[in-house]
Amino acid sequence: MISQLLFLLLLSTGIFFFARRIGIIRRNIKSGRDWDGSDRIAERLAMMARVALGQGKMTARPVAGAMHILIYAGFVIINIEMLEILIDGVFGTHRVFAFLGPLYDFLIASFEWLAAGVLLACVVFFIRRNGMAIARLASNDLKGWPSLDANIILVVEILLMFAFLSMNAADAIAQSRGLDHYVSAGSFPVSSCLIPLYAGLTDSGVVFVERGMWWFHIAGVLAFLVYVPYSKHFHILLAFPNTYYSNLNPSGQMDNMAAVKKEVDLMMDPNADPFAAAPESAEPPAPFGVKDAMDLTWKQLLEAYTCTECGRCTSECPANNTGKLLSPRKIMMSTRNRIEEIGQKREANGGQWTSDGKSLIGDWITEAELWACTSCQACVEACPINISPMGIILDMRRSLIMEDSKSPESITSMFNNIENNGAPWAFSSGSRGDWIQEV
Amino acid sequence: MTSFHIPTMAEMTASGQTPDVLFWVGCAGSFDDRAKRITKAIARILHASETSFAVLGQEESCTGDPAKRAGNEFLYQMQAAQNIATLNGYSIKRIITGCPHCFNALKNEYPELGGNYEVLHHTQFIRKLIETGKLRMSGKAPFKGRRITFHDPCYLQRSNGEYLAPREVIAKLDGELLEMRRCKQNAMCCGAGGAQMFKEAESGDREVNHARTDQALETQPEVIATGCPFCNTMMTDGVKNAEKESNVEVKDVAELIAEAADLLDAPTP
Numbered sequence: 001m002i003s004q005l006l007f008l009l010l011l012s013t014g015i016f017f018f019a020r021r022i023g024i025i026r027r028n029i030k031s032g033r034d035w036d037g038s039d040r041i042a043e044r045l046a047m048m049a050r051v052a053l054g055q056g057k058m059t060a061r062p063v064a065g066a067m068h069i070l071i072y073a074g075f076v077i078i079n080i081e082m083l084e085i086l087i088d089g090v091f092g093t094h095r096v097f098a099f100l101g102p103l104y105d106f107l108i109a110s111f112e113w114l115a116a117g118v119l120l121a122c123v124v125f126f127i128r129r130n131g132m133a134i135a136r137l138a139s140n141d142l143k144g145w146p147s148l149d150a151n152i153i154l155v156v157e158i159l160l161m162f163a164f165l166s167m168n169a170a171d172a173i174a175q176s177r178g179l180d181h182y183v184s185a186g187s188f189p190v191s192s193c194l195i196p197l198y199a200g201l202t203d204s205g206v207v208f209v210e211r212g213m214w215w216f217h218i219a220g221v222l223a224f225l226v227y228v229p230y231s232k233h234f235h236i237l238l239a240f241p242n243t244y245y246s247n248l249n250p251s252g253q254m255d256n257m258a259a260v261k262k263e264v265d266l267m268m269d270p271n272a273d274p275f276a277a278a279p280e281s282a283e284p285p286a287p288f289g290v291k292d293a294m295d296l297t298w299k300q301l302l303e304a305y306t307c308t309e310c311g312r313c314t315s316e317c318p319a320n321n322t323g324k325l326l327s328p329r330k331i332m333m334s335t336r337n338r339i340e341e342i343g344q345k346r347e348a349n350g351g352q353w354t355s356d357g358k359s360l361i362g363d364w365i366t367e368a369e370l371w372a373c374t375s376c377q378a379c380v381e382a383c384p385i386n387i388s389p390m391g392i393i394l395d396m397r398r399s400l401i402m403e404d405s406k407s408p409e410s411i412t413s414m415f416n417n418i419e420n421n422g423a424p425w426a427f428s429s430g431s432r433g434d435w436i437q438e439v
Numbered sequence: 440m441t442s443f444h445i446p447t448m449a450e451m452t453a454s455g456q457t458p459d460v461l462f463w464v465g466c467a468g469s470f471d472d473r474a475k476r477i478t479k480a481i482a483r484i485l486h487a488s489e490t491s492f493a494v495l496g497q498e499e500s501c502t503g504d505p506a507k508r509a510g511n512e513f514l515y516q517m518q519a520a521q522n523i524a525t526l527n528g529y530s531i532k533r534i535i536t537g538c539p540h541c542f543n544a545l546k547n548e549y550p551e552l553g554g555n556y557e558v559l560h561h562t563q564f565i566r567k568l569i570e571t572g573k574l575r576m577s578g579k580a581p582f583k584g585r586r587i588t589f590h591d592p593c594y595l596q597r598s599n600g601e602y603l604a605p606r607e608v609i610a611k612l613d614g615e616l617l618e619m620r621r622c623k624q625n626a627m628c629c630g631a632g633g634a635q636m637f638k639e640a641e642s643g644d645r646e647v648n649h650a651r652t653d654q655a656l657e658t659q660p661e662v663i664a665t666g667c668p669f670c671n672t673m674m675t676d677g678v679k680n681a682e683k684e685s686n687v688e689v690k691d692v693a694e695l696i697a698e699a700a701d702l703l704d705a706p707t708p
Binding site: 060249250251252253254256257260261263264267268288289316318319321322323324325326368371372373374375376377378380381382394396397398399400401402407408410411413414415418419422423424425427429430431432433434435436438439 | 442443445447464466468469470471475478479482483494496497499500501503505506507508509510511512513514516517518519520543547548551552593594597598599600624625627628630631632633634635636637638639640641642643644645646647649650651
């Protein structure tokens, strides 16, 4: 009875902190600008099914991709076992699904094989991250917390899988000794290798290991549940909405800013009154482009929370490849860090945002980074979950130009040339057709 | 080949004619000396295939692509409004472009602003001409057995998913098509996009176009084929930088086809 109460306490604490954090993230994401993703539902579902559920873009890198799929499949399928753990925990039963007989044996056996696969893949990932000079994993982007975060996730997963297998091993011993409560159920193809580890224990020692591992496993899972939304690992959840709300237009198509269209239409309209006053009720116009994190759309903020910092974008970026400051991954990380900071400051200020004198451009992302982008969309193509760092970069250029008139001198001349000659170079528009005479 | 007259839309309209397609030349193709050779090759292909076409001449203006990608949405939309007024004024239905940046702007970004056209990149149109038998290669086969690699333009391939058309056209040259390590949707940019063409590169270890040219040179090509005037400039510069200009030519797919179809006066120097 006490253990059931303890279990319920643990469970509700985990769920409470998880839900609280989700609420904060939800509020931060919703502080972004509007973006309409309510259209093309069938296409969106298909995209989510292919890219998130089906891991369709992962295997562009075969080694990392195959192991990721293994961990993913393991995570999803082993979670069926969580259902049994929850019921056992709440009602004080043991292996409540044992009545399924051969099906149960089959399920437990497949969980074991998957757990072994997950464990192995996590060990390989840990070695890749810490023991091999893989550029995107050894990059400066990840110095400090991000690299610690990645290692914590891998170590926790390794420990959880080990606990799960040890629990089964001890259970198998208990079953073979006919101990009380240990019904004969399950098939243990992998954990049987661990039996020698615990076979020398007394009966109470075996029960202690089995119960201990059971509690360690469930407590670890709940702790991880709370940890995940503070971590890059939150992609396990957000990858689904993020891919659902994928950009379905061609990746090179930039949006036509509606506010600008209105102005241009007015300029082109011979009947418009150039001196007309703005209507009284008009709200102050939103700034052009993105200067700070709340100028981004909620979709872009969702992308920032979804990014798992794998660095495929950065490793494909031509600017980064040639030693420029720009790293698309860092753009996403800076965006998330800034919107988190804004959220915390707003919370501390009773829910009201007052400027802290900082902004995403300048304090987190430099102009040199923004001007290094070639808009080639390699980062967009590389992202396994359809994040667009390029979209954020180009939106920030809009703020630099249209709000602050800050551009490299040569870019200013290019603008002047287009404005005056209809071409980015200083050629007269009158000579545009000269080549015709040369054919 | 004898010279011929290329009509402008204004001329055509004045004589009561409507061409089947508008050839959108683009700024590079109109003003840059190297890119003008590509423009002329496309024009010769259109002429030889008896395509009914015209150009806008002085009425053409920058699509606004570099302004938009540098953050100047105002300038871009002003350019777009002006171009759409011109194009709609002539009731243009079909456009072929010599530049993937123009192609992307006209095809993907103009419709929402009121410009709806069928837009084809020149390699797509050339493929069509070859498929329908309107354009034939000469028996000279100047590229037979030669090693050719194709550098995918970002705004043709990643933006618009078109990697087949240029390759199928190149296949008609009877050469050996070599793929770079990074090709098709994973191709590396030449470094010119996003208005980089018009500014100094940000500081780094090296130039993007030099890095990309190295990848092209790894295939040991005799020809680096391009489908974008800006890529052409960048790769040409890269080949010079690598001191390979005596062994490796950088040519647009249109130039290769014009030469193979024997439409050029003399080999370009």
